[in-house]
Amino acid sequence: MKLFLNMLLLLVLSNAYAQNKIEGVVTDAETNGKLAYVNVYIPHLEKGTNTNEKGNFTLLNLPTGTHTILFSNIGYETQSLSITTPLNSPISIQLKPSAIEMESIIISTPFHKLQRDNVMKVEQKNMAELKAKGAITLADGITNIAGVESVTTGLGIGKPVIRGLSSNRVLVYTQGVRLENQQYGDEHGLGLSDTGIEGVEVIKGPASLLYGSDALGGVLYLNPEKFANINTASGDFGSTFYSNTRGYSTNAGYKSSVNNFKFLFRGSLTEHSDYKTKDYRVTNTRYREQDFKAGLGYQNQGFKTVFRYNVNNSKIGIPEEIGEQSLIKTPLLPFQNITNHVFSSKSTLFLDNSKLDVTLGYTYNDRKEFEDHHHHHHEEEEEEEVHHDHEHEEEHEEHNEHEALEAALQMKLKTFNYDVKYHLPTLGKFETIVGAQGMNQTNTNYGEEQLIPDATTNDIGVLATSHIHFETIDIQLGARFDNRNINGASGLNKNFNSFNGAFGIKKNINNNVTARVNFASGFRAPNLSELTSDGSHGGTNRYEIGNINLKSENNFQTDLALEYKNKHIEIFVNGFFNSINNYIFLSPNGNLINNTPVYLYLQNDAKLYGGEFGLHFHPHPIHWLHFESSFETVTGKQKDNTYLPLIPAKSLSNIVRVEFEDNWIKKGYAFVKLKSTFKQNKLSDFETKTNGYNLLSAGLGGSFSVFNNELSITFSGNNLTDKKYINHLSRLKPNGIFNIGRTFNLGFTYSL
Structure with missing residues (x-):
């Protein structure tokens, strides 16, 4: 400080x-x-x-x-x-x-280069592109990236899975700071809105060198909306409507840059009813999300600073079984009410041929979970209040009921983190960065129930990394040391230390072929839930018992990436092998507490392997026609050759896309996509298998000049055949509940 x-x-x-x-x-x-x-x-x-x-x-x-x-x-x-x-x-x-899409600088890696110059393979997608393909939520959108899936509970709750690893093994960064929001639970979502997010970057593999603990499986890096160009101002508003949930998402924003100052703000509101399958609506998958983002920047000759703020409030129903069929948008019991505040400050001091970056972040997460038996009044009286003949009366009574509730579980998580990096003057072919990162985090309970204790976590890590550029070869290497201390109630005091490194080579074999080989180690200290939990975890139908003797997870991953590119075709092949020591997992022990099955946290060595293959073909001279195909596979096993849980099924995606422009339409496009997901029968002991399925989707869009301003319109349809299917990473699959059926999305954005 x-x-x-x-x-x-x-x-x-x-x-x-x-x-x-x-x-x-x-x-x-x-x-x-x-x-x-x-x-x-x-x-x-x-x-x-x-x-x-x-x-x-x-x-x-x-x-x-x-x-x-x-x-x-x-x-x-x-x-x-x-x-x-x-x-x-x-x-x-x-x-x-x-005809190839425009590249952008990779922000999630420290040397900020174009992907073709980067030693580490990083996937990058524009958020508007993901939404145009019919993504309903941010968690839904990232599943369009090869090697990335999402663990979901309905539509409102989803979290990233990178090559079979999820929860605290995947670190999420927003506004340049790590997101901390009790993400250890698989029924805990991101708590972020896709509005105000420019693009998504995914590091598929251990990134502990760059980010410390919890980046053992990879990083989902969300780049915020850019400021306006120098001495310009712009505004826009837009909405998207969803036929399946009778839902909508609407947002408006404004940004301006004048001399040395710049600012922006964006607000959004999203509401969905229960999603519909071919046969029924899935009760209590409804949710409401409010989001506000703001940014302020200043720059002069030797100094730049940017401050950003995001507040997100989500009220999310937790589905349990098929029951009430309605289009009401107010969640039933049980539900979550979550508020996230994210403050970030990113400053750079420019020196002669070097610079100092200082990033500070503060996140405040208030998580409330409500259950049936925590009313102020008698349950019988409130049950009667809910049932009225008219829909608007039902919704009014639902709101009144929620106001009379007390949270069964309430936790407040406050996290301060810092990241200081010094970019040394370039020495010949060497670019070098040294730095320190750390975090102070406190968890406090306020509800009647307590799943994890009050505790304080402190992290500190130091690192050094270099990029060495030769004519046909680039090398990147680095090392890092970390310490984590967890101190809490009942004498909890745990220390975890780890030393990690990374080494990578990028070789331009010829003008068309690039090869990348990366070796990296990573670690993850056990979280509070794994160490100390003792209670029923709402929305999971299990009683979890922690293990205070858990050790840190440590892994070593080898990545090989080959890429061929010319004017008309791109082909990529990515393969990986990931060995994890002391992998932490939940396993039932056969007992019941309060009629709820008991799950214990155990450890065993594990391995994951697989990869992604893809091609992008745009034939000459038909540059407006594109064919894209990608295949992904991952297998996860424990040391005894039993399978790991929550491993996504193999999948194949094929897209035919056309692009067009005319005097009256700009940035026009249309696409047809078929995603084939194969059956998953390589299961852990307590999982249920899922069958394969094919999902057909299509869409079109473009921009028009209306009153001398740009109007962009998108229209897409997903699951056009209204297929009944269950994704293997759906937490509703044990109850045989299908994923979302046919839906049409219509969106527009008007630029002022």
Whole structure:
């Protein structure tokens, strides 16, 4: 904290820096024609502009040092250029025409490079693209990424699964800080809205070197909405309507950038009724979510800082069995009422040829869970209040009932985390970063029931990593040491230490083929639930008993990624082998407490292996036609060759997509997708098998000029054949409850 305050004091001195600017022109590499409206963006400064009608651009008020500038435009291959300021003359950039989608800088890895220059394979998707394919929620959207699935409880609760690992083994980052919201439970969702999220990045494999404990299985990194370009302002509003749930999601936002200051805000509201299968509606899968995001940035010659805030409130029904059939949107008992506050501050001090990054975060999670027997009044009286003839009266009475409840379980989790990284001056071919990360977290119980005790967790880690660039080979390596201390009630005091490293090579075999090999270790300290839980876990139908003697999980993963790319076809093959020591898992012991089966936390060594294969074909000269296909598989076993739980089934996705533009429609597209999921009969001892199924979906969309502003419209249909199916990662499968049936989604966004 003292270091951060000293940085702020240096603001006064930073005006002494020279006035740096970058000017240039962007042209077509084949025709030499000037390119207008090319996006010019410096990611680490979060600063950008567009070329004018003559292809010229100017970026002012830049700090002294080296900057990576990104040039991107639809129909062209994205270019990155490293520039050192002060610059004495204008620059000239040529973009190559390409049917391949535009690339962006990878933010989740420390050196911020384009994927083609990155040693570590990172999947990257634009959130608008995922929504256009019919995703209803953020958790639903990420399942369109190869190697990524989601454990779900209806529509309102979902959390990422990366190559078979989930819960605390996958770390989620939002606004540049780690998200902490009691995520240990498989019935606990993300607590995040997809509105105000620019894109999603996924590190598939141990990322403990970069992020410490809980990144053993990978990282889901959510990039927030960008600020407006220099001296511009824009606003938009939009809605999406969902036929299956009779639900809607609506949002509005505004952003502006004036001189050294910039700000943005976005608010959204989402409501869904119970989702419908071919035969019935799944009772109490309804939910309501309110979300607000805001950001404020300041930059001068030698200093940049960005502050962001997000508050999200979700009231989510917990389905148990098929019962009441209605379109009411107010959840029945039991339900969760969760509020997440995320504060983040990301600052950079620019020095001569080096820089210091300081990221501070504070998250406040208030989790309330309500059950049938926690009324202020008599249950019989309240049961009568719910049943009225008219739907609006039912909804009114439901709200009154919820106001009369006390939370059976209430926990408040407060987390402060920091991340300090110093980028050393580049030494020859070496880029090096050293840093320290840490976290202070307190859990406090307020409800009548207590699942885990009051406790304080403290993390601290130090790391060093280098990127070495040669002409045809890039090498990245690093090491890290971590300590975690958990101190709580009843004499709880546990210490966990770990040393981890990573080594990777990227080799350009020729102009078309790139190979990546990465070796990395990771670790995860047991969480409070695994160590100390003793009670019925709401929504899981099990009584969990923790194990205070659990050891840390440690893993070592080998990744191989091959990629072939030319003007008309891209092919990738990714394979991995992941060995985990002391894998923690739940297992029933055959006993009952209060008529609820007892589950114990146990440990055993485990291994996971598999990979992803895909291709993207856009034939010449039909550049508007695209065919995409991907296959993914993962197998998880314990040391005794019994299978691990919650391992997703093999799946194959095939998409035919067309893109088109005309005088009246821009960014037009249409697609048809068939996703085939195979049966999963490689089960843990307490799982149920699931059959294979095929889901057909289609959609179209585009942008139009309406009153001189852009109106974007999307229309999609999912599960068009209304297939009855159960996903293996659905927590409703033990009850034989189907996943969502046919749904049509209609969305629009109007830019002001």
